[in-house]
Amino acid sequence: xxxxxxxxxxxxxxxxxxxxxxxxxxxxxxxxxxxxxxxxxxxxxxxxxxxxxxxxxxxxxxxxxxxxxxxxxxxxxxxxxxxxxxxxxxxxxxxxxxxxxxxxxxxxxxxxxxx
Amino acid sequence: xxxxxxxxxxxxxxxxxxxxxxxxxxxxxxxxxxxxxxxxxxxxxxxxxxxxxxxxxxxxxxxxxxxxxxxxxxxxxxxxxxxxxxxxxxxxxxxxxxxxxxxxxxxxxxxx
Numbered sequence: 153x154x155x156x157x158x159x160x161x162x163x164x165x166x167x168x169x170x171x172x173x174x175x176x177x178x179x180x181x182x183x184x185x186x187x188x189x190x191x192x193x194x195x196x197x198x199x200x201x202x203x204x205x206x207x208x209x210x211x212x213x214x215x216x217x218x219x220x221x222x223x224x225x226x227x228x229x230x231x232x233x234x235x236x237x238x239x240x241x242x243x244x245x246x247x248x249x250x251x252x253x254x255x256x257x258x259x260x261x262x263x264x265x266x267x
Numbered sequence: 268x269x270x271x272x273x274x275x276x277x278x279x280x281x282x283x284x285x286x287x288x289x290x291x292x293x294x295x296x297x298x299x300x301x302x303x304x305x306x307x308x309x310x311x312x313x314x315x316x317x318x319x320x321x322x323x324x325x326x327x328x329x330x331x332x333x334x335x336x337x338x339x340x341x342x343x344x345x346x347x348x349x350x351x352x353x354x355x356x357x358x359x360x361x362x363x364x365x366x367x368x369x370x371x372x373x374x375x376x377x378x379x
Contacts, residue, residue: 194371197367197368202362207362207364243310253297253317254364256365258309
């Protein structure tokens, strides 16, 4: 079974530009999560989809971040315009609902550098 | 709110046993996860504890004490490949799933 995949693995952009990150969850997983790790800090939750619906986006930093999951399969996270503080590693995770506490399977992350 | 504390780094010798501690303060308790993360790779699920006591899985075991807000991950017969970051995480229920609050991770270095 293929794991969670993320694209690109690295992205280097200039401040003010736009970047779109993509996550392909494990097939059949309804839950999809985005997290971010800023250098030196812990991994932090950004948002949670169940199929195509946003269930919780309380961790989204501001309105420069837009996440979508059209069709309930892959998801994209767009940052527009990017700022220096957006640099970090963006992780995606997916899970198959199993009661309330599902085990999340993580992708390898996209390392974003904003110059 | 949620607060997770774990040591920043630890060093141990190949073949030895190491215990990585995690203390937590949570508003509502839904168990505790441990993940392993090698540099540049995805965090990988190791264990989940919701009841007090020790859960053993091969060389790795995880312990939980809910009354003390404390957990540890025990790694036996250490191997060089166990050098990685170990992440303690507490889940908060959120509409059909759960969002994880992570500690900063403990970087374990296994030496010869």
